[in-house]
Amino acid sequence: MNRYLLPLGIFIALVALLGAGLSLNPREVPSPLIGKAAPTFQLPLLHEPGRTVSPKEMLGTVWVFNVWASWCVACRDEHPVLTGLARSGIAPVYGLNYKDKREDAIAWLKVYGDPYRASLVDPDGRVGVDYGVYGVPETYVVDKQGVIRYKRVGPVTPAILKEKIVPLITELNRG
């Protein structure tokens, strides 16, 4: 009996290990940016190309940074969730319009609604690279000190918003 117990144990342990591995999402790469200062930039606004914005202006407020594009299909899925977050008013949502055409982006916001305090234009994806963007949409939560506290790769789902983002923002707002 004992002879079979050990291989069986090893087998079960291996199945558990591989099962856990399969349930992980390989796209969710831990970002080295969490706990670090949000990379700085100076980008023009989508609706007012003459004006630029830098993260320094957001110091003192908790803000959400959402990378989006009109060509990004998953952005459409997360759009109502972001709109809900923006409406709740707990933190301003800034958009990074990533590798997009201005007219397409503006048209997209007209169709689906504009939840953003402002959208910043990153036509060649430079700022995106600084933020480690590799799969649009991506969402960051930046605290009052300008430190990135959370990053989500892929669409924000209602569950993630409720269980992770909203509690985090509430906590950061208190601090």
Added chain:
Amino acid sequence: MAELKQGGWRMAGGGWWLLLFFVLACGRAAWAGEAKPVAADPALEERVTAVATELRCLVCQNQTLADSHAPLAVDLRNQIREQMQAGASERDVVDYMVTRYGDFVRYRPPLKASTVLLWVGPIALMLGGLVLLYYRLARRRDQPESTLSDEDRARAAALLESRGDGESK
């Protein structure tokens, strides 16, 4: 005729190996030729490709930045090129990518607390296997050839005989 054919095949077999050898040898030679800087640009390109081969494309995770045609990979290759033109070293480029995308972008992960298992695991597993194998073999060697008593032999013989009877039935 058949024999001749067989001989022909054998030749062909040898030919294949020779061909493979030459292809590989030529491949090496071609690489060596590319490495020689003809102008400033090909040398730079060589360096860019060398670094890009060490980095993972995060969009298609099983491809290197050098292999991938994903738009992000193209952007990152352009950035590597620009940085190297500005005098950045291979190390600077890798550090630049790691601060943005994490150690995951490196195909050769650094030895850290979180990657110890990755580095030591296979060796530990192999050593463990060897130790286990050694003990198993030692135990087998120490076992006496046969532990059958005369009584056992008699029983075995009786059983064999009865089986023979059964078959002949």
